[in-house]
Amino acid sequence: MLLQIAEPGQSAAPHQHKLAAGIDLGTTNSLVAAVRSGEAKTLVNAQGRDMLPSVVRYTHDKVIVGDAAMAAAVDDADNTIVSVKRLMGKGYSETLALKDKVPYQLIDQQGLVAINTAQGIKNPVEVSAEILATLANTASETLGGELNGVVITVPAYFDDAQRQATKDAAKLAGLNVLRLLNEPTAAALAYGLDSGQEGIIAVYDLGGGTFDISILRLRRGVFEVLATGGDSALGGDDFDHAIVSYLQQQSGEVQLSHQQMRQYLTTARSIKEQLTDSDTVSFSLPTAGGVHSGTLNKADFEQLIGALVKKTIRACRQVLRDAGLTGEDIVKVVMVGGSTRVPLVRSEVAAFFATQPLTSIDPDKVVAIGAAIQANVLVGNKADGDTLLLDVIPLSLGLETMGGLTEKIIPRNTVIPVARAQEFTTFKDGQTAMALHVVQGERELVDDCRSLARFELRGIPPMPAGGAHIRVTFQVDADGLLSVTAQEKSSGVQANIQVKPSYGLSDDQVATMLKSSMQYARQDMQLRLLREQQVEAERVLEAVSQALKADAALLSAQEHTDINQALAELARVKQGDDTAAIKAAIEHTNHLTDDFAARRMDQSVRSALTGHNVDEV
C-alpha cells in the first residue's frame, strides 16, 4: 500500500523496464519524447520528422494527421482542422470571436463547440485524440511495444474544463495518463536536470495559441511553482492574424473565402518566420483582379505585434507581484515555444527581466523532453525520490452565492493537491436536494468568471430548515482537476452528486464516444475494459501483499485471515475474463482493507519525521 511503494529498494519483484512517453500536445505542432539509454529525446516518425503538425483532415472515409493533412490545408480547408487546442473545453458561444479566423465551420453541439467535416460532426476532444493516437503510435513503434503510460503537457493557465478535455482526448485515444504536467514545469525539468540550476527562475512560454508565464523556485530537485499566469488565448497565431489583416489592407481583399484565408495564413506565417533572420520579406497573393505583390519589413511587423507582446509583459509583471518578487530576484529566464524565436519577443523579455533568456534547448522540444523525463519516473523506471514537482492552481475556484456573486473557495496559486471544505445548510423544512454552481476565475461577478460545473446534491436526509449541515469538499488533484464530494454531518449520509460540466463532456458522453469510435470495435472495447480491471487487480494484490509483509502487526488475527481470503479470491478471478467479477473482488478487497490502509497512513505520517522529534517537544 501507500507507504511501501514510496520506499525504495523494497519492491517485490525486479521491475521490468516499462514503456513511457512524454507528449507535448501543442496548438501548432505536437511532439513525443522518451527516455532511452538514460537520455530524453524526441522521437521521429516514419517520415523522419519529430514535429507533427497538430492538423487533422477528415475525408469521407479517412482520417489524416500531420504533414499530409497540412498539405491539404488550403485545398480542403473546411475539412482540415488546425489549432484545435484553442477549442478544447470551450463552449460554442465562447468561440464566436474565432469564427471568422478559422477556415473551417464551427457549430453548436449542445452548447459545446464542434466542427462540421466530411465525416460528420467532430468535437475538439475527438480531433485531439487523433493527434495523440498518432504520436503514441510513433512511440510504440520506436520503443518496440505498447506504452504503459504517458505524461501529457498542458499550459499552466489551462482551466479545469480545458484540462478535463485533454484527459478525455487521451482516454479516447486509449492512453493511460500518468499525469497532466504543466508546460512550464516540464520545461524547467528539462533545463533543471541539465544544469543543476538553483534559485528562482521564470519560464516564458509563448506557443501557437497560448501564453504562460511561471515563476519557479529550484532547490535540490524540488521544482516549486510560486506563481503562474498568462493568457490561454494568446499566441503566435495572433501574430499571424495581425499579419493577415495587414495583407488584406495591402491587397484590398476584404472578404476572404476559407481557402483564401488559409492561403493568407500560410503566407503570414512564412513572413513571420523569415523576419526572424531578414529585415524585409516580399510576398505575392492572389486577388480577385489578379496577383498582389508587396513587402513587409521588420519594423512594420514589430509595430503590428507590439501590443500583443506588451500584453505578455504585463502578465509577467502581474505574476511577479503574485509571487511577491521583483525582476531582480529572477536568476534565469527559460524560453519555450516557437513564438519565442521572434526577435522582438526575445528583446522585450530580456529588457523586462534584465537578463539574457536561455535558449540552449530547442524551444520547440524542451516541453516534450521534460514530459518524457517525468513519464519515465512516474511509470516506475527510476526510483527517483529526488525530484518533486509542486504545482499550483492557476485560477481561483469559487461558488456562486446570492445575487450572482462569487465566493472564493480556493484562491489562485494555492499549492495542489488541495482540499477545502465548505458547510451549507438547508433553508426549507424537509429539503433533500441542493444545487451548487462552481466557477473559475478572479472576478467578483459569476458572469465574468468561467462556469465549470453545476452540482446537484441529492439524498440529504429530511430535517427541519437549518437542521441539515452539508459539508461539501472541493478537491483539486495533482493534475489540476476538480472533484467534489458532500456529506451530511449529523447523519453521516453521503449525498449523491450529479455533475453537469458547463463546457465539458459528461462521463457518459465520453463512454459513448469511446464505444462509437471507429478505433474500438465492440469486442476491442470489452477487451480493453477487462485489461484495465486486470491491471488494477494486479496493483491491489501487489500493494496489499506488501502492506501485509510490512505491517501485519496492525491487524487482528481475524482481520488478517479475512484479507488473505479476499486476496486469494481476487487472484483467482483475475485469471478469468469476467470483468464484473474482477471489479467486485477489487471492491471487496478495498473495503476489507480500508481501515488497515488508514492505520498504516497514520503510522506512516508519525514515522515520516522521526529523527527530528528527540529534543523538541
Add this chain to the structure above:
Amino acid sequence: MNYFQLFNLPAQFDLDLTELGSRYLQLQRRFHPDQHSAGSERDRLLAVQQTANINDAYHSLKQPLLRAEHLLALRGLKISHEQRSFNDPQFLMQQMELREQLADIAQSDDADAVIDSIERQLQQQKKQLLQQLATALDAGSAEQDQLAADLIRKLKFFFKLQQELELTEQQLQD
C-alpha cells in the same frame, strides 16, 4: 487535526520557519501523488488526500495569523469563521483614519509619499500587535487566550488594509 503534530513541532506561536519548510518538503517527498503513480486507485486517492492535508497544514502554520488561530482552535477557542463586531471605539477610529488616508491617495500630489507613510504606520502597528499576540499565546491562560483572540481580530483589519494598499499601489502603476 493538529498541524503542529503533523510536522512534529511544538505547539507554540514562535516557530522556526526554515525547519517547518524542510519538514514540509520531507513529508511531500513521501506522500506526493507522483510517488504513488504505480499504486492502486485507492492508494492514489489516499495520497492526494494526505498531500492536500499536508499542504493545508503548511499553509496554516506558515502565516502568523492562521497559525495563531489554529493554536487557539486547539485550545478550544474557534474564531476562524465567526461573525462579530467588537467594541473598541479608539481602535475603530484609528481604522477610519487610515481608510481615509487610503482613499485620498489618488487625489494626492505625492502619492508615493502617502503610500510610504501608510505603509510605515501599518508595519509598526502590525509589529506591535504581533508581539503582544506572541506574549498572550505563550501565557496559555484562558484569559490571555481571549486577549489573543481580540488581537487576532485587530490584526485582521491591518492585514486587510495592507492588501488594499497594495491594490491601490498596483492600480496607480498600471
